[in-house]
Amino acid sequence: MDEQITVLLIDDQSIIGEAIRRMVATEPDIRFNYCSDPTQALEMAEECQPTVILQDLVMPQMEGLLLVRFLRSKDASTYNTPLIVLSSKEEATIKVKAFELGANDYLVKLPDRLELVARIRYHSKAYLNFLKRQEAEALFKAEIMRQAAYIEQVGKVTTAASDVERDVFQPDALREVSQRSDELGQLARVFTDMVKTVKNREKELTNANIQLESLLKAYGRFVPHEYLRFLRKESITDVQLGDHVSKIMAVMFSDIRSFTTISEGMTPQDNFNFVNAYLKRVSPEIRNHYGLIVKFLGDGMMAVFPDGADDALAAGVAKLKRVQEYNEHRVQNGYFPLHIGIGIHVGHMMLGMVGEESRMQGDAFSDTVNLTARLEGLTKFYGVSLLISEQALQHLSTPEKYQIRFLDRAIVKGRQEPIAVYEVLDAEMEEIRILKLQTQLDFEQGLEFYRNCDLKAAQAYFEKVLAVNSSDKTAQLYLERVAILGERGIPENWNGVWTFSEK
Structure with a gap:
C-alpha cells in the first residue's frame, strides 16, 4: 500500500483551493488540506503534518516570499517540508528569490493535473525517505547511547574491583574479613571474586564488540548495509537465498573504454592496482x-537506484566529473587519461540473492538489465560518455x-524493437560540450534529412557539424551510414532505425 501523502495548500483564493482539491481528489493516497489565511499556516502545518506544501505568492494578508521565509525558519516544523511555490506567471527574479529562501519547486498556476500530482508525489516521496533516514539515525544513536550507558555501568563495577585490589576500599578490614571461616568471610x-569476574567479563565483552564491529565492517564490503536495508534485513545473518525485491528502478552500467588494450602492457598486480584506483x-x-x-565487472560496475532516474543520472554525471579530476592527476604524473562509458535505463526488475546455500551473492535480473548493458556498449560507437534511454528520460522529474x-x-x-538513445552533454568535458551545443541545430537538421531519406542534404549538415567539431564521432557515424545507404540503396519502408550487430 502506498504511503499517505498530505498536501497543505496556502492560498487566499478559495476558487484555487477548490480547483487543486479536485485535481488530487481522485488520488486515494493523497490527503488535501486548505489554508486561506497565511498567518495561520504554521499552526495548521503543526496540525496536519504535511508531506508537501503548496503556497501562493500573492496574498493580501502576507507577502508570499515573507511566508516562504517563515516556513523555512529553523525553529519551524516546516523547515524540511518540501515547498512548491505557486505563481500566476513565470517570473525569473521571483523564482530565483523563492529558491534562495528555500523553496523546492515553482509552478505557474493552475498547473496541469498530472504534472501537479507527479510533483506532489516526487517531493513527498523524497521527504518521507528523509524522515525515514532521520528515524533510522535516531534509532542508531539511541542504540549507541544504550551501549555506552551499559559500558559505563560496567565501568563503575570495574572501578570498585580496582579499589579492592589497590586496598582503597577498606583493604585491611576486607582482608581480615576474608580470612574468616564463617558466612561473613565467605x-x-x-564479593572479591565477583568483582574480578565482572572485570574479566567486561574485557571479554569489549573484545567481542571489537571483533563484531570488525566483522560487520568486513561483511559490509561484500554485502553493503544499504543492500540489507533494501531487502528489509537487519543483519547479514538474516539474508537467505532467494530473498528479493521486485520494483521499477533505474539501472546503470559503466566500464573503461579499451580496457583490454590498456591492460595488455600491465602485470596482473598492476591491473589490480589500476582498477582499484x-x-x-x-x-x-x-x-x-x-x-x-x-x-x-572487472573494470566496470552495475548499480541500481531504487528511487529512479534522477538519482542515477546525477550519479552518472558525478562519476564522470570524478574521472575528469582523476585524469588531471594521471596526466600530471605521465599517464594517459581514461575514458569511460555509462548507460542508464529504467524498468521493472528483481534484485536479490542468487547462488546456492553455501555461496550466494546479490544480483539483478530482467530485460531492463540486459538492455542497459547494451546501451552502455553503444557509447563506444557514438563516441560519447553517457547515454540514457527514452524510458530514463521520461522518468526524470526535471x-x-x-x-x-x-x-x-x-x-x-x-x-x-528499436530504442531511442539520448546523450547527456552535462557529462562531457567543457570544451566538447560547448562545441556540441554550438552544432546541435545542424546535427538535428541532419537527422531530420537522414530520416526523410534525403541523404545528400543529411551529408551536408553532418559535414557542417564536423567542420566545427571534428571530434563528433556521432556525426562521423552518420556520414558512414549515409555512404553505406548511398552505395546499397535505401531499404523499403525506411524509418531511420539502425541495427547494431555488435555489442
Whole structure:
C-alpha cells in the first residue's frame, strides 16, 4: 500500500483551493488540506503534518516570499517540508528569490493535473525517505547511547574491583574479613571474586564488540548495509537465498573504454592496482546518490537506484566529473587519461540473492538489465560518455536541468524493437560540450534529412557539424551510414532505425 501523502495548500483564493482539491481528489493516497489565511499556516502545518506544501505568492494578508521565509525558519516544523511555490506567471527574479529562501519547486498556476500530482508525489516521496533516514539515525544513536550507558555501568563495577585490589576500599578490614571461616568471610571472598569476574567479563565483552564491529565492517564490503536495508534485513545473518525485491528502478552500467588494450602492457598486480584506483574514486558517487552497487565487472560496475532516474543520472554525471579530476592527476604524473562509458535505463526488475546455500551473492535480473548493458556498449560507437534511454528520460522529474541531445533510434543486438538513445552533454568535458551545443541545430537538421531519406542534404549538415567539431564521432557515424545507404540503396519502408550487430 502506498504511503499517505498530505498536501497543505496556502492560498487566499478559495476558487484555487477548490480547483487543486479536485485535481488530487481522485488520488486515494493523497490527503488535501486548505489554508486561506497565511498567518495561520504554521499552526495548521503543526496540525496536519504535511508531506508537501503548496503556497501562493500573492496574498493580501502576507507577502508570499515573507511566508516562504517563515516556513523555512529553523525553529519551524516546516523547515524540511518540501515547498512548491505557486505563481500566476513565470517570473525569473521571483523564482530565483523563492529558491534562495528555500523553496523546492515553482509552478505557474493552475498547473496541469498530472504534472501537479507527479510533483506532489516526487517531493513527498523524497521527504518521507528523509524522515525515514532521520528515524533510522535516531534509532542508531539511541542504540549507541544504550551501549555506552551499559559500558559505563560496567565501568563503575570495574572501578570498585580496582579499589579492592589497590586496598582503597577498606583493604585491611576486607582482608581480615576474608580470612574468616564463617558466612561473613565467605561473603567477602565472593564479593572479591565477583568483582574480578565482572572485570574479566567486561574485557571479554569489549573484545567481542571489537571483533563484531570488525566483522560487520568486513561483511559490509561484500554485502553493503544499504543492500540489507533494501531487502528489509537487519543483519547479514538474516539474508537467505532467494530473498528479493521486485520494483521499477533505474539501472546503470559503466566500464573503461579499451580496457583490454590498456591492460595488455600491465602485470596482473598492476591491473589490480589500476582498477582499484579507478573504482575507489568513482564508486562513492553511487552511494552519494542513493544507489546500490550490485556487482563489479572487472573494470566496470552495475548499480541500481531504487528511487529512479534522477538519482542515477546525477550519479552518472558525478562519476564522470570524478574521472575528469582523476585524469588531471594521471596526466600530471605521465599517464594517459581514461575514458569511460555509462548507460542508464529504467524498468521493472528483481534484485536479490542468487547462488546456492553455501555461496550466494546479490544480483539483478530482467530485460531492463540486459538492455542497459547494451546501451552502455553503444557509447563506444557514438563516441560519447553517457547515454540514457527514452524510458530514463521520461522518468526524470526535471529533464530540463540537463543538456540532452537525441542521437538515434537503434536496434541493439539480441532485440527486435528499436530504442531511442539520448546523450547527456552535462557529462562531457567543457570544451566538447560547448562545441556540441554550438552544432546541435545542424546535427538535428541532419537527422531530420537522414530520416526523410534525403541523404545528400543529411551529408551536408553532418559535414557542417564536423567542420566545427571534428571530434563528433556521432556525426562521423552518420556520414558512414549515409555512404553505406548511398552505395546499397535505401531499404523499403525506411524509418531511420539502425541495427547494431555488435555489442
